[in-house]
Every structure is written in structure tokens, then in C-alpha cells.
Amino acid sequence: MLVASTENGVRICLIGSHSIPALQQYREHHNFYCPECKEKVIMKIGKKRIPHFSHRKGSECPERYERETEYHMSGKVLLFQWLKKKGLNPILEPFYPEISQRPDIDVHYEGVHYALEYQCSNISEELFIKRTEAYLKTGIVPIWILAGKSIKRMGKAKISLSGFQYLFLRQAASGHWVIPSFCPTTKSFINIHHIQPLTVRNACAHYDVKPISQADPAILFTPYFKNDINLDEWKREVRKIKNSLSQNSGAIRNNFLQDLYSRSIAPALLPPEIGLPVRHSPYIETSPIQWQSYLFMDIVGKARPFSLPQMIAAFRSRVKNNDIKIRSIPLVQTGSEIHAIKEYLDVLINLNIVKHAEKGLYKKTALSGEPEHYSRIIQIEDDFYRGITQRILQGK
């Protein structure tokens, strides 16, 4: 940590214009205390590391559970100096006694009070949610910033995200998903946006890299992205997954595959309308190929008309049965998996796969039989994606 109090309660921040000899001299004449647990802490000034305060061995301060690495500290310092240079009056490591929390940086931007948490180590989901809720209750908007080095990039437009990293998801004003991240080594912001889950871990995404020296504060607080999802990429990835599911037919313990085979459906022959990206799909941990297949099996693909509430009920019973898992997105309190189901129905209507029947009911249009040949499904898929546009996907 970079901030402590002296015996007189004076706040001392190690980032600033103090020279090393000045700090050493100051250390001779003062004791330092942790603002959080009030224990005595040690000012460490070495040649390699950034000067910092450290608790003594055996300390029970919650701060100690997050041993800050050099990477973390240097990132925090760069972010702080950048905000300061932008004239935003940030406060480094403020302590909020009413919630007993100490984010990395406190800052106001365009009338909103933010707490920045530059999180470089894993903490439990419970702790993440607890801290987030405490901030929100106090009227502070937390922004959790991921350590750039922990990003597992899988090519130009793909990423592997852990459950922990998914917690960082924010929604830009434009409605687009974004995980903000920062890397002190390359001194750059990396905004991961347009995140569209393919499987539990893998997702299609865009990367927006900006050196901090050229970055405007909006990059962090109110990011804006203009690209849309890359449909060619999406189509390729979904095809790969369907093919690999077919090759996994030996793994019959998989409930999803069992469900498909018991209905004589080969995963590779699943039609292209199963496995589509919808805006709120990050609320569902299970692959879209899987949750959309279940909706077809249970409701949409049947001959009788159905309603949206029936779709939702079928989805919920799959959740209850553990066939579908929901994901919590603590930083966004306005959406849910129900939005994803509604959006999926809208896309099916836009694509003419489902049409309005009598009041409040829908019906699948032509109940085409399963294509029997792989080459045929590939052709259908190509035609399908040729006709699909962002407008159809987003209902605009």
C-alpha cells in the first residue's frame, strides 16, 4: 500500500515529489499506521521496488490478504498520475470508514463518484459482490479494472475468460459489454468489448488498445465502441463447436449430448438458428448453442404455438435441472437472462423462423426436417449468414 497515517493522524502518500533521502529522513522521525486496521506499518524504501508501506508479519489486516505485487502498485501509480494530469483530483487509497473499504483510487468524473479497483489477484466471488454492493449502497460506482497480463487472448477476435474475469463486465452507455483492463508494462488500456460468449470460457470479443499517454478519461469512465460483432468470425467459431461436439460422441456422460442423441439429432447438423449471439447472452454461463438447443427441444421446435412466458418457464426448468447455468454480473443491475430469451425470440421472428400466431402466441414457420448431410447443412448455414445482418440481430 502507498498511503498510511502518522502518529498525529497525518495522511502520508508515497507518490509525489518526495525524494528517496527525504522519505528516509521522514521515516527516522515518525511512526506509520494502517488507515484500515490501525496497526503499525513499515515504510519500505528499496532500490528495486516502488516505496510502499507494509504490515508486519502475522498481521490480521484484511489488506494483507492481497499482497500487492510490483505490477499492481506500478499500475495503480500510473492510473493515479494519469487522472491527476487530467485535472480530476483523484485520491489514492482513500479509506471509507462507513463501509471499511479502501479502493485503489477515488475520483469524480462528470458528476459521478467512482471507486477504482485495480484487481490483479483473484478474490472470491462473494467478496467481489460484497464490495461492489457496499460501494453502490454508498452512492459510489465501482469500476473493476483487470490486470492486462491476465488476459488470455486467443487470436484477433477471441478470448478465454474465467468466471472471475466475467465479474468485471460493465455496460457502456451504448449498451455494449466491456471489461476494462490496464497493463503497466505496456502502459496501455485494453478495453475488451462486444463480448459474446461461445462456450463457458471462450467468447468472441474486440480489443481496443490505447496507450495511457494518449488516453482520454472517457476510455475508462464512458467508453464508446463503434464496431459490431464480426459475424464471419462468429459463424466459424460456432461451426467449430458443433463439429467438435459431434466428435465427442464417445463422452456420453454429457447430458446435453445425451439429450440430442435421444432425439436423433447430430450436433454437427444443428441448424444455424441455434447458436446466435444476443445482447444479454453473458447472463447465461452455458453455451448459446446449448441453451438455444434446449429452447428448441422444449418449446420452439414443437408443432404447437407457444408464448414467451412458456419459453421462460421451459428455460427456468432447465436451470433448475442444472442443464443451464446463470451467471451473475454484479456491476450491471438492469439486465438478466430473461432479456436474452426475449431477444432470441425477437431474432427468430426477424429471421422468419418463428411467426406470430394468435394473440401473444408464436409458431415455428415451416417445420423443416433435419438435413441429413453435412454438406447440405453447411450450404444452409452459408445462405443463412449471408441473409443475416446486425439489424436482424439487434432488432433495430
Ligand SMILES: [Zn+2]
Ligand atoms: Zn491494516
